[in-house]
Amino acid sequence: MTFATLLLVAAGIGPGSSVAECTAVDPVGPAYYAIELVTTRRVPGSYMATGTASVSYAASPFGISLAEDGSYALDLSIGVERLAAARTGTYVAWLTRPDLSEVVRLGPLDAEHRITGSTAWNKFLVVISLEPDGAAPGERWTGPIVLRGMSRSGKMHTMAGHGPFQSEPCATFGYR
Amino acid sequence: MRFAVLPLAFGLALPAAAQHEHHHHVAPPPADSVAWRMVPMPANMPMMPGMESLVPPTAPWLPGLGIDPMQFPEAEPRQVVRVEDGDTLDLTASIVRKTIAGKPIVMFGYNRQIPGPLLRAERGSKVIVRFTNDIEMPTTVHWHGLRHDWRFDGVPGVGQAPVERKESFTYELRFPDTGIFWYHPHIREDVQQDLGMYGNMLVDPESDAWYAPANREEVVILDDILVDEYGLLPYGDDSPTHALMGRFGNVMLVNGDTAYRLEVDRGEVVRFFLTNVANSRTFNVVFGGAPIKVVASDVSKFEREVAVRSVVIAPAERYVVDVLFDRPGTYTITNTIQAVDHFRGEFFPHVDTLGAVTVSGREASPSFAASFADLRVNTDVSEDIDAFRPHFDRAPDRRLELTLRHRDLPQITVAMMEMDTLYVSPAEFNDPMPEMNWLSTSKQVEWILRDLDTGRENMDIDWRFGEGEVVKIRLFNNPKSFHPMNHPFHIHGQRFLVLDVDGVRNTNLVWKDTAIVPVGSTVDFLVDMSNPGKWMAHCHIAEHLHSGMMLGFEVGDPGTH
Structure with missing residues (x-):
């Protein structure tokens, strides 16, 4: 096995990878950046649930939409399938940074389990929780997480101390 | 596409490992030679194992025929040339010297200017440009954005033959559209354009009401250039380096310089005609928090003016924006981005200073603040589009x-690229892999x-x-x-x-x-x-x-x- 092959296997993109081939089709949004929502199976009626958060660029006079700090300005269209209606409580969509340091409440899913929103975070998680009836909208979810997904950018992670950089001193780069 | 044969001493490349700025002391290359030097890398970015001794598979090349840079004339600032219908203009590309980041650098200029002369024309006019090539390689002039006669579009092998050194070509230009346009070479832009061969054409409207009123106009060209402590990083001789991502510079230039300054009065509305001439960099321009109104782009106004907080401008694009400076003090113009660090797997905020606008305490007269606040609807643009x-x-x-x-890319590059594609940004605002990028050529x-x-x-x-x-x-x-x-x-x-x-x-x-x-x-x-x-x-x-x-x-x- 070559060094390159080792690297690819280590990265999980060798033979048998589930990365789908992308072809030119009618435009439906950049599928590459679509976020798959995966059930936690913690909530009755959600065992078979699947969902997608489609990502598109917020309206802008420019070819690509950025916030003032350079982050992408994104519109999200979230849809969940095969999710039973909640017996009690309300399904609520949230966005959070990967370290959960900031949470934004997008709002309750509609009757068709859909909601739209926007963000200017480059890396984030989408969370669908089941919030108790009558609960005041809080700053973060209190009920169980039903589905969650990660922005495509979440697949970008440190190489320090791994693969070709295993001999690099991780501490130099902030990792221990 | 090869350069003309150049009287340069090639093949004196120092081992790249001996040139890496983070690991070793670097000996300056001999003045009369061109050698590969390791591309500058961010201080926190490690060198790829196994890449220390690699150099691009093409000979290194620098402009100037090996002559002492001080022998070339200092580049002059851009001059404004108003051209009337039927006028003839002489334009010469030649070798000049310019000091950037404290280093004298051999560059190319039009009429010894960087940027080249700003041609200010009336819409509908026709102008003759007698172009002469006095740089050390063939070139042409492409008049970017003009809907004019294809024979004068400057594409070698299509509308014209390359203009060899000391030869001339006469262009006939038409200006059918109002707005900001630009000219540049269409042979080895990665070299010639990067070295200063660019200029604007500002086509004035027939009516003063075309744009909302502004206190002043600024024609601003955004660029970057790649230098290290010894000056310009060499280019590839017979093929461009940086083929994967384009050559990102590490020094930002506004109108060819690093110190763009503007002084205005409080409350002035400044109209900026922005052009991005960088080889690869897309800018996110912030005017220190000043409110911005987007008015027009390449070939027309927008259907509706839009208030924005920054201007995203890709290579070769133009935007016309009005900016209101309503507080005394200094507004820093920046390129504000979220850069990518693939090594750490992170986005990180990065700000390049492009220039500064100093606002006096004196009240602007007249004040156009009210018209600035009005976002105009350009029905003429919509009516023009209606037929489509x-x-x-x-x-x-x-x-x-x-x-x-x-x-034939290095195996490590291939492997790292495959891992990188686990996530690729919608647009690259920095070069997160300068070493691998540098090593890749069009071969x-x-x-x-x-x-x-x-x-x-x-x-x-x-x-x-x-x-x-x-x-x-x-x-x-x-x-x-x-x-x-x-x-x-x-x-x-x-x-x-x-x-x-x-x-x-x-x-x-x-x-x-x-x-x-x-x-x-x-x-x-x-x-x-x-x-x-x-x-x-x-x-x-x-x-x-x-x-x-x-x-x-x-x-x-x-x-x-």
Whole structure:
């Protein structure tokens, strides 16, 4: 096995990878950046649930939409399938940074389990929780997480101390 | 495309490992030689194992014929040249010297100026330009954005032959559209344009009411240049380096300099005519928090003016923006981005200072603050577009896939690229892999425009359209290619609307000649094929263009014009 092959296997993109081939089709949004929502199976009626958060660029006079700090300005269209209606409580969509340091409440899913929103975070998680009836909208979810997904950018992670950089001193780069 | 044979001493490359700025002391190269030096890298970015001794598989090249830079004349600031209908202008490309980051650098200028002269013309006028080449390689002048006669479009092998050293070519220019346009070479832009061969054409409107009133106008060219402690990083002799991502500079330039300054009075509305001439960098321009109003782009005003907080401008694009400076003090103009660090797997905020605007305590007179607050609706633009609306919803006439293939890249580059594609940004605002990028040349990387209906690629594509035909071109930037990247796509000689991005209709249209196609996106252009001739369309990242990413098309019967 070559060094390159080792690297690819280590990265999980060798033979048998589930990365789908992308072809030119009618435009439906950049599928590459679509976020798959995966059930936690913690909530009755959600065992078979699947969902997608489609990502598109917020309206802008420019070819690509950025916030003032350079982050992408994104519109999200979230849809969940095969999710039973909640017996009690309300399904609520949230966005959070990967370290959960900031949470934004997008709002309750509609009757068709859909909601739209926007963000200017480059890396984030989408969370669908089941919030108790009558609960005041809080700053973060209190009920169980039903589905969650990660922005495509979440697949970008440190190489320090791994693969070709295993001999690099991780501490130099902030990792221990 | 090779340079002309140059009397340079090649082959004296120092071992790259001995030149890495983070690991070793670097001995300056001999003054009369050109040697590869390790590309500058961010201090926190490690060198790839196994790459220490690699250099690009092409000879290094620097301008100036090996002559002491001090022997060349200092580049002069840009001059404004007002050209009237029927005027003749002499334009000469020559070798000049410019001090950047404290280093005397040999560059190229038009009429010894960097940027080249600003040609200010009336809409509808015609001007003759007698061009002479006095640089050390063949060149041409492309008049970017002009819908004029294809024979004077400056594309070698299409409208004209290359202009060899000491030879001349006479261009006839027409200015059918109001706005900001620019000129640059169409031979080895990665070198010639990067070295200072660029200038603007500002075409004035027929009516003072075309734009809202402003207290002053500033024509601003954004650029970057790649230097280290010894000066300019060499270019590839017979093929561009940085073929994967384009040559990102590490020093930002505004109108060719690092110290752009402007002094205004409090409450002034300044109209900036922005052009990005960088090889690859897309800027996100922030005016220190001052409110911005987007007025126009490449070939027209917008249907509606828009208030924004920053201006995203890709290579070769232009934007006309009004900025209100309503507080005394200093506004720092920045390129504010979220850069990518693939090593750490993170985005990180990065700010480059582009210049500064100092606002006095004196009240601007007259005040245009009220008109600045008014976002105008340009019905004339919408009415011009109305004739094209019946074409908006029809199927695309042509479909292009944007991708690439590679051969003989270092194995480590191939492996790292495959890992990188676990996530690729919609657009690259920094070079997160300067070493691998530098090592890639157009010998190893072929960027591809593939006609999805015929399978033809790049210059094998030979589209033909009728004069006046309205053509929908769908571009798909394949995110699963070996190294996906954004592409600022330029169509010569015509104008187009960016109709849809990923199926989302653009509700505020503007006529363009260059528009960005983000990674993974499907973008529909509606092209007004109204200008007969033989034309080009290509990615305007210079290194992508010279790695094959171009096609030719014909409109009408060029022979009759």
